[in-house]
Amino acid sequence: MPSLRTQIAGFSFDNCLMNAAGVACMTVEELEEVRQSAAGSFVTKTATLEARAGNPEPRYRDVPLGSINSMGLPNQGIDYYLDYLLSLQESQPERTFFLSLVGMSPDETHTLLKKVQNSGFKGITELNLSCPNVPGKPQIAYDFETTERILGEAFGYFDKPLGIKLPPYFDIVHFDQAAEVFNRHPLKFVNCVNSIGNGMYIEDESVVIRPKNGFGGIGGEYIKPTALANVHAFYQRLNPSIQIIGTGGVYTGRDAFEHILCGASMVQIGTALHQQGVEVFERVSLGLKAIMAKKGYEKLEDFKGKLKYLG
Ligand code: DHB
Numbered sequence: 001m002p003s004l005r006t007q008i009a010g011f012s013f014d015n016c017l018m019n020a021a022g023v024a025c026m027t028v029e030e031l032e033e034v035r036q037s038a039a040g041s042f043v044t045k046t047a048t049l050e051a052r053a054g055n056p057e058p059r060y061r062d063v064p065l066g067s068i069n070s071m072g073l074p075n076q077g078i079d080y081y082l083d084y085l086l087s088l089q090e091s092q093p094e095r096t097f098f099l100s101l102v103g104m105s106p107d108e109t110h111t112l113l114k115k116v117q118n119s120g121f122k123g124i125t126e127l128n129l130s131c132p133n134v135p136g137k138p139q140i141a142y143d144f145e146t147t148e149r150i151l152g153e154a155f156g157y158f159d160k161p162l163g164i165k166l167p168p169y170f171d172i173v174h175f176d177q178a179a180e181v182f183n184r185h186p187l188k189f190v191n192c193v194n195s196i197g198n199g200m201y202i203e204d205e206s207v208v209i210r211p212k213n214g215f216g217g218i219g220g221e222y223i224k225p226t227a228l229a230n231v232h233a234f235y236q237r238l239n240p241s242i243q244i245i246g247t248g249g250v251y252t253g254r255d256a257f258e259h260i261l262c263g264a265s266m267v268q269i270g271t272a273l274h275q276q277g278v279e280v281f282e283r284v285s286l287g288l289k290a291i292m293a294k295k296g297y298e299k300l301e302d303f304k305g306k307l308k309y310l311g
Contacts, residue, residue: 002292003299004285006040006265008243009124009161009188011096013266015040016300017256017281017288020247020270021100021126021165022046024278026075028084035088035097037278038285043098043268044081046128046165049108051077055133055211060274061201063208066220066249067271068201070133070211073102078112086120100165102128104137106150113158124188125160130167132197132217139167139197144181151185163189163245168196168226169233179237190238191245191268192230195219220271224249228262235263235305251280253287263305 006016018041024030025045034042054074061068075081078101085097099121103109109127116125129141129150141147141164154162164187169175182190195217200207207214227248235244246264250256251272259267272280297303 002289002297004040004288006300008096008245008266009163011124011161013040013096015281015285016260016264016266017284018042018098018266018268019273020268021098021128022069022071023270023273028080031084033278034281035095038281039278040266041095041097043100043126044085045075046073046100046102046131047075047078047081047112048073048102048104049078049111051075051080058209059211059216061208062271062275063201063220066218066222067274068199068209068216068218069195070209070216072133072135072211073131078115082116082119082121085123089120089122096123098124098126100126100128102131102140104134106146106153109150110153113154113162117158117160121160123161125158125162126165126191127154127162128165128194130165130194130197132167132195133211135212141166141178144177147178148181148184151181151187155185161188163187163191163243165191165194166230166234168193168223168230168248170226172233175230175233175237179234182234182242183237183239187242189243189245189265190234191247192234193223193227193248195270196223196226219248221249221251224255224258228258231259231264232262232307250284253284253289253291256284256288257291257303260300260304261307263307265300265304 055072199218231246246259247268
């Protein structure tokens with residue numbers, strides 16, 4: 001039987017699949033569902049210092065080839081997620097979970113990271129540099145100078161396992177420049193990709209979500225080619241000590257297989273999880289294991305990053 005076991009930042013996970021931040025992770029009830037599913041871990045909704053209501057509804061829509069959202073960072077505030085993670089550390093110390101966060105300003109981001117640093121949290125922190133949906137706030141990771149400054153300052157005091165969630169990049173020069181920044185810091189992983197920011201979906205003569213006159217982050221089938229390219233671009237460029245988490249367009253075992261082939265050590269499911277519920281983890285696991293069995297692969301290392309080129 002092929003194994004889907006993997007490691008991130010030295011922690012082991014029985015299954016390489018988990019939710020993508022933003023889906024099934026706002027409340028303890030949702031997180032408990034993911035925890036009790038076939039998923040190997042979960043990540044909590046990106047947290048700010050204070051709870052936020054987010055943008056007006058409707059702010060998420062499933063559409064035939066994926067999804068569009070402009071949630072606006074609704075979340076329960078960092079303490080809610082940290083308290084839950086600390087309680088899980090007591091009840092299930094053998095498992096590791098991810099905490100996602102970002103501040104509404106660089107100062108707030110540092111306040112959040114210091115809070116985590118000074119807490120008893122022993123899991124993995126994901127700093128979200130790629131929220132596209134707060135009016136007036138550009139995505140941090142599209143600004144390499146700001147990214148460099150935030151990471152440089154953060155690693156001055158933060159010594160727990162830290163990775164970053166990235167937006168998709170679309171130019172080879174941007175892959176090069178971004179990788180140069182990331183390689184200067186002791187990151188444990190980069191997570192490629194967040195939604196393709198500020199797309200639009202139209203029905204009859206109208207947009208389908210209220211915030212930002214219909215502009216929203218695109219997920220699902222639309223984004224798999226972009227996600228795979230970003231996973232592989234960073235797999236090629238980053239120090240081997242920086243692992244890749246692959247996110248974007250995963251509905252099937254074949255999709256997860258392709259992310260791992262491109263170099264992903266862990267694979268996250270967003271839109272398909274929203275559409276299908278936590279059974280998606282079992283379905284994708286079975287599909288991925290079937291592909292591995294057919295090819296004679298016993299573990300992810302047998303094909304991770306081994307994408308073939310045409311000469
Ligand atoms: C939201 C969306 C994102 O893609 C993200 O990374 C963080 C927050 C949101 O709109 O809530």
